[in-house]
Structure formats: structure tokens, C-alpha cells
Amino acid sequence: MARSDKLYSVAAIFDKPDGIIHAAEKVKDAGYKQFDVNTSYPIHGMDNAMGLSSSKVGYVTLAAGLFGGTFILLFMWWTLAESYPLFIGGKPFFSLPAFFPITFETSILFGAVATFIALITVFFKLPYNNHPLHDTNYMKRVSVDKYGIYILAEDEKFDKDEIIELFKSLGASSIELIYLPKEEKYGMLQPKFMLFLLVVIVGISGATYFTLNKLMYMTPFNWMEYQDKSNPQESSLFFADKRSMRTPVEGTVARGFIPYPYKGIAYPKEVLSNPTLPSKEILKLGKEKYLTFCSPCHGDYGEGTSRLNGQFPTGPTQHSDKVRNYKDGMLYHIITNGQNSMPAYDKQISRKERWAIVDYIRVLQRAKNAKKSDLVEIKKESSTNGQ
Amino acid sequence: MSVDYSKDMVLFDRNPELVELEELISKPIDTRPSKKYFIALAITSTMLLIGVIAAGITFYYGIGTWGNNQTIAWGFGITNFVFWVGIAHAGTLISAILFLLRQRWRNAIARFAEAMTIFAVMCAGIFPIIHLGRPWLAGYLFPYPNSMNIWPNFFSPLDWDVFAVSTYMTVSILFWYLGLxxxxxxxxxxxxxxxxxxxxxxxxxxxxxxxxxxxxxxxxYMIFAGLATPLVLSVHTVVSFDFAAAIVPGWHSTIFPPYFVAGAIFSGFAMVVTVLIVVRKIFDMENIITVNHLDKMNKIILLTGSMVGYAYLMEVFISWYSGVPTEQYVAINRAFGDYAWAYWIMVSCNTLFPQFFWSRKIRRSIPAMFVIVILVNVGMWFERYVIIVSSLQRDFLPSSWTYFTPSIIDLGILLGSFGLFFTMILMFTRTLPVVSMSEIKAVVEGAQPSHHGGAN
Incomplete structure (x- = not known):
């Protein structure tokens, strides 16, 4: 470091620990305040000789440790009893004994880290690599095996010659004048610094890009995305038809379903009987399904009025005598099996829905051919309903 | 403080000059190392490389490459974890507990022991993480607000482990750096x-x-020592909770915390002695790390070895005294079952051979102690192996009883952990002062004022 001609301090070197202790005492007694002793290891009794009070660093540890323990205990209570309560082995949500180990460890962690940080930054005021004492002969010698003392020029009583005399009388082996270093200024826009920034920016963004866009898709970081199994609709080289999804063997029956016995017979001799009662829910379901699947060809009211403008064969009316005389099972059979140009609907409409449609067709037929007695019934019903 | 700092200290022919001490300590840093150093480094880094490859295979193909099976899910991974955490404990004991007890002889070995602590915890920390199978998800163990809005299970000893070991690592590094x-x-x-x-x-x-x-x-420094002392005891206690809080016979036992702590100090001191014997020889530090130091450490090995032996006896006694048939069965199965060979290696290495240290001659003989501490290292590894494997292989469900055979990958990772440890030790000896200069200077004769506390 280049030095200016401004004096920072007068420093003296002693060869023996006894000498430095004595010197420190005398300097203190002479009334100097701004002085310090430099020794490469702590010398016992020096604190007293310099008139230093005892260290306050312990209070930091105590406060941080107590804070850490309280914090983590409250945190565990909040996470496991408030934020997301989970039953674990039948224990209470907040179980103090189980929380002791972590509370203890965290107290120590907070205490230690806070002590360290406070020690370095508050008590030592480090890092301080451009301190005037650095790179002096004085520092190089006390760092190894000598014992040094220096008095700052800032001190009220500072007088260069007087201090040199004092040190000499105390038996200093050498005396050194330490000057303040010349102030150095560094501009922000230095090419070296800008280059450094550029390297940092490119490095970080490149690494981030690589991690998020490439690394995450490589084995083994791909979250088990690729596994030795076939996903739906994937092709397969293993089967002759190149399909990974297999069709069931002929005659496979789904669990709980007896196959429809009259499948493929145009006019079965006997048909199933209707297992449903025309309740409100069934009729509602039947209406919905009828309007979805049947009405395009048969018309909204089953009158054979297609909505398809002749682009598709028009379905026959449901109100002919033939259809009205069909058994429920026969209607069900036609929906299930298809008839003439009508395809089978058993793959698209479930059994219950098909019976519901049959029930709804009966309602339509009844409405279209209502008798006088039906009106009486309706009137009776609406009067009891208060309408 | 009226402590006699000069007793049992550095054995120079005369009082050493502080400069001489410093030269000696910083010699390995400032000079080019000998050929022997590079041979040693080549061997350890090869071991490390084998471990890295084995770990890479584990990450790529998964945990299926290990010998673990349905019944013995912990196998080598957790055995090695407990082993290395145990090794770590000696360092903290030397640097913190002996500091509080004013055992100034520790100054010569404290730095080294602390460094070993850090390296051993690093080795230990690797195992639970690679045991996860997808180690990059280890962050889930820490409580942080995540997309699933769920928190770690703070009731679980495995989560206590995370806190204990990471705190231990942090505090050890800070303590070490403060001294540096x-x-x-x-x-x-x-x-x-x-x-x-x-x-x-x-x-x-x-x-x-x-x-x-x-x-x-x-x-x-004193505060750190005060914090590290309960911490080191708590860490291996928490590690033992991994077992003691489970209901597996052979694990579910209240003796585990003290038993584990004693075992940890035992194995740790054995490792410190092993490494120090080599290092003091290579770097001509016989005058700083003296036979007196090794002698004192051997005494601690003898003490803790006997404590571990007591724990072995007590385990057998309690399993008989408890009257629980499964506990009794496990005790008999350990000693005479499939893993009898491992059990008797453990018993003989840990309780029998350290008893030779009653003799002052053996305690101070470098070759004899070298053999014994190596045997202790082996024995303590087998202790963890026996506890984990022999308990799990005979659990409550006889249909799942089985035998554990480590795969080549298991062995590779174990070898790699030793490679990592010794490579770090070797690099440490070359880059940092292995003995704390400021601490050793402070205890040399004549380094302190002739009238202690001069001002009074």
C-alpha cells in the first residue's frame, strides 16, 4: 500500500510478554485512550493491563439462542397444529416432548450463527483488509512472535516525540511510525469490473437455462417421466398390430354385467321386462337421454320429424299402433340392438339410461293419446298441489 | 487463571522459539510435498473416484443396485451414516469438551480433530441423501413453503436427524473457521x-x-465450546433415536443414547489416533503431536471401549430380564444366528483389544496402538452393521425374514467415503495449518507473562 504523509499511529515492538504487559499498563496510566496491543496469541492479564471491561458477546448468544428456540417451537406448532394438522401415530397435534430435539438444535444453531456474525461484523468490525496497520513491518513482526503496542494519532494526548520517549523508556526493541495509506478510488466502469460482471451474468443465466430446459429432462433428473411401460394410445413394437392397448378376448364379460341375451336377433321371441318404475328422476334422465340420442331422427316428441333436413334417414314415429303395442322390452331391444338403418346404441347409452328412455317414450305416447280420464287425473293432482 | 500451561507439553530439547514452532507448522503449506504425499493422494483419490462412479450408477439406475431388500431397507447406507457421524464426534470432544475442562494438551491436536469432524460429517451426510434414491429432492426434508402446502413430520426422529446433523455441521465449520x-x-x-x-x-x-x-x-471461543458440548452429545443421541424410537426388537431400548455417544467418542478417537500417527510422521511433527498426546487419547479409548463393552452386556441382560420373548430371541440371534460372525468381530474388536491399553508400554508404542485403533475402527463399523442388519433381518413377520448381502455398488460407495475422507485430510494438511498456531504459541513455556494477570 502506498502511504501518505499523514501519521496514523506510533507503534513499538517488545520482545517479551512481560514487557508488553508492563508497557500496556504504563500507556494506560499515562492517560492514553486510543491505543491497542497486537499479539499473535491472547496474553493473559492483558485485558486488565489495558483496562478493558469484560466481553459482551455472550448476550448476543443468549438472545439469539432464546429467539431460535422460541421461534422453531412456535413454527412447529403452527405447521403441524394450525397450517396443516396431521394425525401422526395418534399423538396430539402439538406434542411438546417430540418437539424438544428440534427446539434444542435450533436454539444452538441460532446462538452459534448469531454469535459468529455479531463477533465478526459488530465486535471486530471485519472484514477490514485496508486497515493502515496491514503490510507494515510492525504487523509482520507481531503476527509471528513479537508483541506490539501502538497509540493512534487521534488520541487527545497524542504527541509524537513524547510517545517515542515513553516507548523507549519502557524498553521497546524498535519503534515504528505508521502512516495512513493513500486513498485509492476505483470507478464503477472499469473494463475489468465490467468484464467480470458480464462473465457472472452469462454464467448464471446460462447455468439457469441449462438446468431448467435441459438438465431437468435428462435421466435421472426427469422425475421418472420415461418408464418401461406403455401409455394409452401409444404404439408398440411388441404386438403384431403395433398397438399397445389390447382389445379383450372374444366373449369377455365385464364384472357384474350379464351380457344382453338377444343381441343380434332382429325379432326375439321373448324380451326383458322393464326393471324401472317411471319415477320423476328416471323420467328426467330418460328425457335428457332421449333428447340427446333419439330426437335428432325421431323428433323432439317422437313424431318422426327429423331435425336433419333429409340428410339422414328419418326415424319412424313412436305413436303408431305398432310401436305403442310393443312391450317395454321390445323398445329396449331396438335401442340395444338397432333396427333397419338405426344402429345399436348399447355402447353409448348405459342400461339404466336405455330403460329410462323407454319410460320416457311411454310418457310421450300417453301424452299424444290422452283420454278424458287423464285430464281428470291431472286436474285432481294440480288441485291438491294448490295450483 | 492459574493454570500450569507448561506441563506435559511440547517435548523439545529446549524451549522452542515461537518462530520455530511457526516454521514447523507452516512447513507443509510452504514447501513442495514429497513423493510419498502424492502417492497417498493418488490412492485416496482413486478410492474417491470409485465411490463417485458407484454413486453415479446408483443415481442413474436407482437404489435397486444396492443389496438392500424389502426387509433390510437400511443396509449399508445407514450403517455408514452412523459410523461417520460417530467418527465426527471425537473432534468436537477434543476441541470443545477438553477446552472447557482446561485440558491444554488438546491445543496441539484440536485443529486437526475439528477438521476431521467436518470431513466425517460430510461423509456421513452423503449417505442418507444418496439413500433417498433421488438425492436432489433432499430439500423436502427442510420446512419450506412448498407447492403441496405440507410440512415435514417434526415427530419423526429422521427429521430430528436433519436438524441435528445440519446444525452440527454448521457449528463445527464456524468453530473451526473462528480458530483459523x-x-x-x-x-x-x-x-x-x-x-x-x-x-x-x-x-x-x-x-x-x-x-x-x-x-x-x-x-x-468459550461460548462456542459451550454450545458445541451439549450439541455433540445431542447429535448422536438423536441418531440413536432413529433406532430407539422404533419398535423393532433390538432397537427399542433406552440404553441407546448413552451407548451410542460412548461408541461415537470411542470410534472417533480411534480414527483421530489412526490419522495422527500417519500425519505426525509424514510432516515431522513428533515434537508437537507427542506420544503424550497419543497416550492420553488411548486412555480415552480404553475408557469409552469399556463403556461400550458394558452396553453390550447390558443389552443382553435387559433382553433376558425383560421377559419379552422377541427381545430374547434377537439377543440370541445376534450372538449365534446368521450374523454371529459380525457380532463376534464387533465384540472382540471393541471390548477385548482396547483392554491392552491398560499397559502403559502398549499405550505409548506406536505400532501396537496403530494395530489396536485400526481394529477399533473395524469393530465400530461392525457394531452399526450388527445393530441395523441383525435386528431387521428377524422382524415380527417370519415370512419376510431374510439375509443381507451387499452389492459391489455398496462396497464401492463405502470405499469412496473413505477416499473422500482421506483425500480431504491430505488436502487439508497441505493447505491449512494442521496445528493451531495461535493456540500452541499461547501454551509454550515463557509465552505468558511471568506473573499471571500482570496488572494485579
Missing amino acids: IPDFATLRDKTTSKIKKIVYSFFSLGWRHSNRHWRDYEKA
Whole structure:
């Protein structure tokens, strides 16, 4: 470091620990305040000789440790009893004994880290690599095996010659004048610094890009995305038809379903009987399904009025005598099996829905051919309903 | 403080000059190492490389490459974890507990033991993480607000482990670094190389050996020792909870915490002695790390070895005394079942051979103690193996009883952990002062004022 001609301090070197202790005492007694002793290891009794009070660093540890323990205990209570309560082995949500180990460890962690940080930054005021004492002969010698003392020029009583005399009388082996270093200024826009920034920016963004866009898709970081199994609709080289999804063997029956016995017979001799009662829910379901699947060809009211403008064969009316005389099972059979140009609907409409449609067709037929007695019934019903 | 610092200290023919001590300590850093050093480094880094490859295979193909099976899910992974955490404990014991007990002989070996602590915890930390199968998801163990809005299970000893080991690692590193700051400053003022100067300046933080700083430094050092002491006891206690809090017969036992702590100190001291014997020889530090130091450590090995032996007896006694048939069965199965060979290796290495240390002659004989501490290291590894494998292989469900055979990958990772440990030790001896200069200077005869506490 280049030095200016401004004096920072007068420093003296002693060869023996006894000498430095004595010197420190005398300097203190002479009334100097701004002085310090430099020794490469702590010398016992020096604190007293310099008139230093005892260290306050312990209070930091105590406060941080107590804070850490309280914090983590409250945190565990909040996470496991408030934020997301989970039953674990039948224990209470907040179980103090189980929380002791972590509370203890965290107290120590907070205490230690806070002590360290406070020690370095508050008590030592480090890092301080451009301190005037650095790179002096004085520092190089006390760092190894000598014992040094220096008095700052800032001190009220500072007088260069007087201090040199004092040190000499105390038996200093050498005396050194330490000057303040010349102030150095560094501009922000230095090419070296800008280059450094550029390297940092490119490095970080490149690494981030690589991690998020490439690394995450490589084995083994791909979250088990690729596994030795076939996903739906994937092709397969293993089967002759190149399909990974297999069709069931002929005659496979789904669990709980007896196959429809009259499948493929145009006019079965006997048909199933209707297992449903025309309740409100069934009729509602039947209406919905009828309007979805049947009405395009048969018309909204089953009158054979297609909505398809002749682009598709028009379905026959449901109100002919033939259809009205069909058994429920026969209607069900036609929906299930298809008839003439009508395809089978058993793959698209479930059994219950098909019976519901049959029930709804009966309602339509009844409405279209209502008798006088039906009106009486309706009137009776609406009067009891208060309408 | 009226402590006689000079007793049983550095064995020079005469009182050493402080400069001489410093030269001796910083010699390995400033000089080019011998051929022997590079041979050793080649061997350890090859071991490390094998471990890295084995771990890479584990990550790529999964945990299926290990010998673990449905019944013995912990196998080598957790055995090695407990082994290395145990090794770590000796370092903290030397640096913290012996400091509080004013055992000033520790100054010569404290730095080294602390470094071993850190390296051993690093080795230990690897195992639970690679045991996860997808180690990059280890972050889930820490409580942080995540997309699933769920928190770790703080009831689980495995989560206690995470907190205990990571706290231990952090505190050990801070403690170690705190001790290194004055030494970095000394090295900074000594070096002539420009690059070294920058590096040392950076790490010394501009330390000036100021007495106003030493006052707080000494206090903080004491506080750190005070924090590390209960911490080191708690860490292996928590590790033992991994077992003791389970209901597996052979694990579910209240003796585990003290038994594990004693075992940890035992195995740790054995490892410290093993490494110190080699290092003091290679770097001509017989005058700083003396036979007296090794003698004292051997006494601790003898003590803790006997405690471990007591625990073995007590385990068998309690399983008989409890009257629980499964416990009794496990005790018999350990000693005479499939893993009898491992059990008797453990018993003989840990309780029998250390008893030779009753003899002062063997305690002070380098070859004899080297053999014994190596055997202790082996025995303590097998202790963890026996506890984990022999308990799991006979659990409550006889249909799942089985035998554990490690795969080549298991062995590769174990070898790699030793490679990592010794590679770090070797690099440490070359880059940092293996003995704390400021601490050793303080205890040399004539280093303190003739009238202690001079001002009084």
C-alpha cells in the first residue's frame, strides 16, 4: 500500500510478554485512550493491563439462542397444529416432548450463527483488509512472535516525540511510525469490473437455462417421466398390430354385467321386462337421454320429424299402433340392438339410461293419446298441489 | 487463571522459539510435498473416484443396485451414516469438551480433530441423501413453503436427524473457521507469494491480532465450546433415536443414547489416533503431536471401549430380564444366528483389544496402538452393521425374514467415503495449518507473562 504523509499511529515492538504487559499498563496510566496491543496469541492479564471491561458477546448468544428456540417451537406448532394438522401415530397435534430435539438444535444453531456474525461484523468490525496497520513491518513482526503496542494519532494526548520517549523508556526493541495509506478510488466502469460482471451474468443465466430446459429432462433428473411401460394410445413394437392397448378376448364379460341375451336377433321371441318404475328422476334422465340420442331422427316428441333436413334417414314415429303395442322390452331391444338403418346404441347409452328412455317414450305416447280420464287425473293432482 | 500451561507439553530439547514452532507448522503449506504425499493422494483419490462412479450408477439406475431388500431397507447406507457421524464426534470432544475442562494438551491436536469432524460429517451426510434414491429432492426434508402446502413430520426422529446433523455441521465449520482466522492472518503476513497473500487476506478478514479483538474472541471461543458440548452429545443421541424410537426388537431400548455417544467418542478417537500417527510422521511433527498426546487419547479409548463393552452386556441382560420373548430371541440371534460372525468381530474388536491399553508400554508404542485403533475402527463399523442388519433381518413377520448381502455398488460407495475422507485430510494438511498456531504459541513455556494477570 502506498502511504501518505499523514501519521496514523506510533507503534513499538517488545520482545517479551512481560514487557508488553508492563508497557500496556504504563500507556494506560499515562492517560492514553486510543491505543491497542497486537499479539499473535491472547496474553493473559492483558485485558486488565489495558483496562478493558469484560466481553459482551455472550448476550448476543443468549438472545439469539432464546429467539431460535422460541421461534422453531412456535413454527412447529403452527405447521403441524394450525397450517396443516396431521394425525401422526395418534399423538396430539402439538406434542411438546417430540418437539424438544428440534427446539434444542435450533436454539444452538441460532446462538452459534448469531454469535459468529455479531463477533465478526459488530465486535471486530471485519472484514477490514485496508486497515493502515496491514503490510507494515510492525504487523509482520507481531503476527509471528513479537508483541506490539501502538497509540493512534487521534488520541487527545497524542504527541509524537513524547510517545517515542515513553516507548523507549519502557524498553521497546524498535519503534515504528505508521502512516495512513493513500486513498485509492476505483470507478464503477472499469473494463475489468465490467468484464467480470458480464462473465457472472452469462454464467448464471446460462447455468439457469441449462438446468431448467435441459438438465431437468435428462435421466435421472426427469422425475421418472420415461418408464418401461406403455401409455394409452401409444404404439408398440411388441404386438403384431403395433398397438399397445389390447382389445379383450372374444366373449369377455365385464364384472357384474350379464351380457344382453338377444343381441343380434332382429325379432326375439321373448324380451326383458322393464326393471324401472317411471319415477320423476328416471323420467328426467330418460328425457335428457332421449333428447340427446333419439330426437335428432325421431323428433323432439317422437313424431318422426327429423331435425336433419333429409340428410339422414328419418326415424319412424313412436305413436303408431305398432310401436305403442310393443312391450317395454321390445323398445329396449331396438335401442340395444338397432333396427333397419338405426344402429345399436348399447355402447353409448348405459342400461339404466336405455330403460329410462323407454319410460320416457311411454310418457310421450300417453301424452299424444290422452283420454278424458287423464285430464281428470291431472286436474285432481294440480288441485291438491294448490295450483 | 492459574493454570500450569507448561506441563506435559511440547517435548523439545529446549524451549522452542515461537518462530520455530511457526516454521514447523507452516512447513507443509510452504514447501513442495514429497513423493510419498502424492502417492497417498493418488490412492485416496482413486478410492474417491470409485465411490463417485458407484454413486453415479446408483443415481442413474436407482437404489435397486444396492443389496438392500424389502426387509433390510437400511443396509449399508445407514450403517455408514452412523459410523461417520460417530467418527465426527471425537473432534468436537477434543476441541470443545477438553477446552472447557482446561485440558491444554488438546491445543496441539484440536485443529486437526475439528477438521476431521467436518470431513466425517460430510461423509456421513452423503449417505442418507444418496439413500433417498433421488438425492436432489433432499430439500423436502427442510420446512419450506412448498407447492403441496405440507410440512415435514417434526415427530419423526429422521427429521430430528436433519436438524441435528445440519446444525452440527454448521457449528463445527464456524468453530473451526473462528480458530483459523488468526492463523490465516499470520500466514498472510508471512507469505511472499502474491496469490497466497490475496487468498489469506480474504480468509483472514483483515485480522490484526488486536487485543481488543482477542478479548471478544476468547469469550466467543468459550461460548462456542459451550454450545458445541451439549450439541455433540445431542447429535448422536438423536441418531440413536432413529433406532430407539422404533419398535423393532433390538432397537427399542433406552440404553441407546448413552451407548451410542460412548461408541461415537470411542470410534472417533480411534480414527483421530489412526490419522495422527500417519500425519505426525509424514510432516515431522513428533515434537508437537507427542506420544503424550497419543497416550492420553488411548486412555480415552480404553475408557469409552469399556463403556461400550458394558452396553453390550447390558443389552443382553435387559433382553433376558425383560421377559419379552422377541427381545430374547434377537439377543440370541445376534450372538449365534446368521450374523454371529459380525457380532463376534464387533465384540472382540471393541471390548477385548482396547483392554491392552491398560499397559502403559502398549499405550505409548506406536505400532501396537496403530494395530489396536485400526481394529477399533473395524469393530465400530461392525457394531452399526450388527445393530441395523441383525435386528431387521428377524422382524415380527417370519415370512419376510431374510439375509443381507451387499452389492459391489455398496462396497464401492463405502470405499469412496473413505477416499473422500482421506483425500480431504491430505488436502487439508497441505493447505491449512494442521496445528493451531495461535493456540500452541499461547501454551509454550515463557509465552505468558511471568506473573499471571500482570496488572494485579
